[in-house]
Amino acid sequence: MSFRSLTRALGLVRAGAPKQVIAYVLLAAVGGLSPLAAAWLTKILIDRLAAAQVRWPDVAGPAAALAVVGVAGSLVPHAVRYLRAESDRRVQLLATSRIYAAADRFVGLRPFEDPVFLDRLQIARSSGVGSPWMVVEGGLGVIQGVVTVAGFAGTLLVLGPWMAVAVLLAAVPTLLAELALSRRRAAMIAETGQAERREIFYANLLVNPQAAKEVRLFGAGAYLWRRMAAEIKLIHDAGRSVDRRQLALQGSLAALAAAVAGALLVAAVRSAVSGALTVGDVALVVAAVAAVQGALSSVVAEGVSVHQALLLFGHYLAVVDEAPDLPVRSAPLPARRLRRGIELRDVWFRYADDQPWVLRGVNLVLPQGRATALVGLNGAGKTTVVKLLCRLYDPTRGAVLWDGVDLRDLDPAELRRRIRAVFQDAVAYELTAAENIAIGDVSALEEPARIEAAARRAGVHDVLAGLPKGYETMLTRMFFSEADRADPDTGVVLSGGQWQRLSIARGLVLDRPDLLVLDEPSSALDAEAEHEVHTRLGEHRRGLTSLLISHRLGAVREADTIVVLSGGRIVEQGSHDQLMARAGAYARLFDLQASGYRSPAPEEVG
Numbered sequence: 213m214s215f216r217s218l219t220r221a222l223g224l225v226r227a228g229a230p231k232q233v234i235a236y237v238l239l240a241a242v243g244g245l246s247p248l249a250a251a252w253l254t255k256i257l258i259d260r261l262a263a264a265q266v267r268w269p270d271v272a273g274p275a276a277a278l279a280v281v282g283v284a285g286s287l288v289p290h291a292v293r294y295l296r297a298e299s300d301r302r303v304q305l306l307a308t309s310r311i312y313a314a315a316d317r318f319v320g321l322r323p324f325e326d327p328v329f330l331d332r333l334q335i336a337r338s339s340g341v342g343s344p345w346m347v348v349e350g351g352l353g354v355i356q357g358v359v360t361v362a363g364f365a366g367t368l369l370v371l372g373p374w375m376a377v378a379v380l381l382a383a384v385p386t387l388l389a390e391l392a393l394s395r396r397r398a399a400m401i402a403e404t405g406q407a408e409r410r411e412i413f414y415a416n417l418l419v420n421p422q423a424a425k426e427v428r429l430f431g432a433g434a435y436l437w438r439r440m441a442a443e444i445k446l447i448h449d450a451g452r453s454v455d456r457r458q459l460a461l462q463g464s465l466a467a468l469a470a471a472v473a474g475a476l477l478v479a480a481v482r483s484a485v486s487g488a489l490t491v492g493d494v495a496l497v498v499a500a501v502a503a504v505q506g507a508l509s510s511v512v513a514e515g516v517s518v519h520q521a522l523l524l525f526g527h528y529l530a531v532v533d534e535a536p537d538l539p540v541r542s543a544p545l546p547a548r549r550l551r552r553g554i555e556l557r558d559v560w561f562r563y564a565d566d567q568p569w570v571l572r573g574v575n576l577v578l579p580q581g582r583a584t585a586l587v588g589l590n591g592a593g594k595t596t597v598v599k600l601l602c603r604l605y606d607p608t609r610g611a612v613l614w615d616g617v618d619l620r621d622l623d624p625a626e627l628r629r630r631i632r633a634v635f636q637d638a639v640a641y642e643l644t645a646a647e648n649i650a651i652g653d654v655s656a657l658e659e660p661a662r663i664e665a666a667a668r669r670a671g672v673h674d675v676l677a678g679l680p681k682g683y684e685t686m687l688t689r690m691f692f693s694e695a696d697r698a699d700p701d702t703g704v705v706l707s708g709g710q711w712q713r714l715s716i717a718r719g720l721v722l723d724r725p726d727l728l729v730l731d732e733p734s735s736a737l738d739a740e741a742e743h744e745v746h747t748r749l750g751e752h753r754r755g756l757t758s759l760l761i762s763h764r765l766g767a768v769r770e771a772d773t774i775v776v777l778s779g780g781r782i783v784e785q786g787s788h789d790q791l792m793a794r795a796g797a798y799a800r801l802f803d804l805q806a807s808g809y810r811s812p813a814p815e816e817v818g
C-alpha cells in the first residue's frame with residue numbers, strides 16, 4: 213500500500229464517474245449537515261415563537277426552511293444510495309476494462325501460464341475492481357468520523373483536558389490492532405487466490421457439458437466434489453483463523469474502551485462530589501465519551517476498510533502495470549509482405565529455466581510460396597515451432613527471421629495480421645456459425661461472402677447453410693442469440709469433425725495470408741472428408757507459404773519439403789520421394805502407417 217496506490221485509486225474514480233462522485237460527495241455533505249441545520253432552525257423557531265409578540269413574517273422563514281430541510285433530509289439518502297451504486301458500477305466497468313486491456317496487451321502466452329500472475333488476476337478481477345470506490349466511501353467515512361470526534365473531543369477538553377487525552381489514547385491500540393488485522397486479511401486473500409481458482413476450476417468441471425460425459429460415465433463427480441470441498445475448506449480455514457484473531461483482539465479492545473469510559477465516569481462523579489464539575493457536566497461527559505468512542509471506532513473501521521481496499525488495489529495495479537511479457541521495440545520495424553521466407557536460425561527453446569529443452573538448435577527455412585510439412589512423434593516439439601513462428605514465445609537462444617528480420621524487431625500486431633493458423637486444439641466458440649469463422653478476421657463480419665468462401669474451402673458450407681438459421685445459427689445450446697430469445701430451441705451442436713472443418717474455415721477467412729499454419733487440421737475427419745479437405749487445402753495452399761503438421765503421413769506427402777523433428781532436432785528433410793529413398797525415420801513411419809492400412813484383419817491371417 214502506498215500514496216501512489218491512493219492517488220491511482222482516486223484517479224480511477226475520477227475517470228470512471230466524474231460527475232457522479234462530485235454529486236455523491238455534495239449530497240453526502242448535505243445529508244450530514246441536515247440534522248444540524250434542522251436543530252438550529254428548530255431552536256430559532258422555538259425562540260421566536262416564545263417571544264412576547266409573535267408575527268407571522270418572523271416565523272414564516274424558519275418554518276419554511278425547516279420544511280425544506282425536512283424534504284431534503286428525506287430525499288437525500290435515496291439519492292445518495294443511487295449515486296453510490298451508480299458510481300461503483302461505472303468505476304468497476306472502467307477498472308474491469310483496464311484489466312482485460314492489460315491482459316490483451318500481452319504479446320505471448322507466458323503470463324497465462326504463470327500461477328503467480330493468475331492468482332493476482334483472480335484477486336484483481338474479484339476484489340480489485342471494487343476497491344477504488346471502497347477507498348472513496350471509506351475515506352468519506354473517516355472524514356465524517358474525524359469531524360464528530362473533533363467536535364466532542366473539544367467539549368471534553370473544556371471540561372477536563374485529561375479526559376480528552378484518555379479517550380483518544382484508548383483508541384490508539386484499536387487503530388494499530390485493526391490495521392494489523394486488515395493486513396492479515398489482505399494477505400489471506402492473496403494466499404487463498406490459488407485455492408479460489410481451483411475451486412472455480414472444479415465447479416466448472418462439475419457442470420461443464422464437455423466434461424459431463426466422462427464425469428458421469430466414470431462416476432468421477434464425487435471425487436471432483438471432494439477436491440472442490442477441500443479447496444473450500446482451505447479458504448474457510450484461512451478466513452476462520454483471521455476471524456478468531458479478530459474476535460480475540462476486538463473483544464479485548466472493546467473491554468479496554470469500556471474500562472476507560474467507566475474510569476472517566478468515576479472520575480467525573482468524584483469531581484462533581486468535590487464541586488469541580490456540575491451535575492450537567494457529568495451528563496455531558498457521559499454523552500461525550502460515548503460519542504467520541506463511537507465515532508473513533510467508526511473512523512478506525514472506515515480507515516481499515518480504506519487500508520484493505522488499497523492492499524487489494526495493489527494486486528489490481530500489479531496486473532494493469534505488469535511489464536510486457538515479450539520485449540517490443542519502441543519503434544518496431546514494419547512486418548512487410550513475405551518475399552523470401554521465414555527462417556529458424558539455431559533455435560533453442562524451453563518453456564522455463566527449470567524445464568528440459570524442447571528445441572535444441574533447430575535450423576529450418578520455410579521458403580516463400582512453398583509448402584513445408586513438419587512431422588515427428590508426440591512431444592517432438594512441432595506445436596512449439598508453430599508458437600515460435602507466431603511469436604507467442606521468443607526463442608531462448610537463436611532467432612526466428614522474417615525475410616531476414618528478427619521477429620523481435622517487428623510490430624507483433626502487424627506480424628499477426630500476416631499469419632493465420634489452424635491450431636490442433638482450436639476453440640469451439642459458443643457463438644453463431646458466422647462469428648465462429650469471422651473470429652479469424654473480425655472484419656469479415658461485414659462481408660458474409662468472405663465467410664462463405666472460407667466455409668466452402670473448408671468443405672463445411674453445406675452443413676452451415678442447412679442449419680435452421682444458416683450461418684446465423686448459434687453453435688451451442690448454452691446460450692441463445694438476441695433474435696432467438698423467444699425460441700431457445702434453435703441452438704445446434706456440431707459433431708467433432710464438423711467443428712474441425714469450421715476451425716479450418718476460421719484459419720482461411722483471411723485470404724492469402726503470408727504464412728498459413730495447419731497444425732493437425734484433419735485429425736477428427738473421416739477418411740473421405742480428410743481426403744476432400746486435404747485436396748481443397750492443397751489447392752488453396754498453392755503459391756502460399758504454408759506449414760502443415762500431421763501425424764497422417766499420407767496427408768503431407770505432397771508438401772514441397774517434409775521436415776522430421778525428433779528430440780528437439782531436425783533429423784531429416786526432403787521431398788517425400790527423397791525421404792523414402794533415404795529409408796530413414798520418415799520412411800519407417802510411413803511404411804508402418806501404410807502397412808496398418810494394407811495388412812489383413814487378424815482372423816484372415818494364416
Ligand SMILES: Nc1ncnc2c1ncn2[C@@H]1O[C@H](COP(=O)(O)OP(=O)(O)OP(=O)(O)O)[C@@H](O)[C@H]1O
Pocket residue numbers: 325563567570588589590591592593594595596597636
Ligand atoms: N506450455 C508448456 N509448458 C511446459 N511444457 C510444455 C508446454 N507446452 C508443451 N510443453 C512440452 O513441450 C514438449 C513439446 O510439446 P509440443 O506440443 O510442441 O509437441 P508436439 O510435437 O506438437 O506433440 P504432439 O504431436 O503430441 O502434438 C512436450 O514435452 C510438452 O510436454
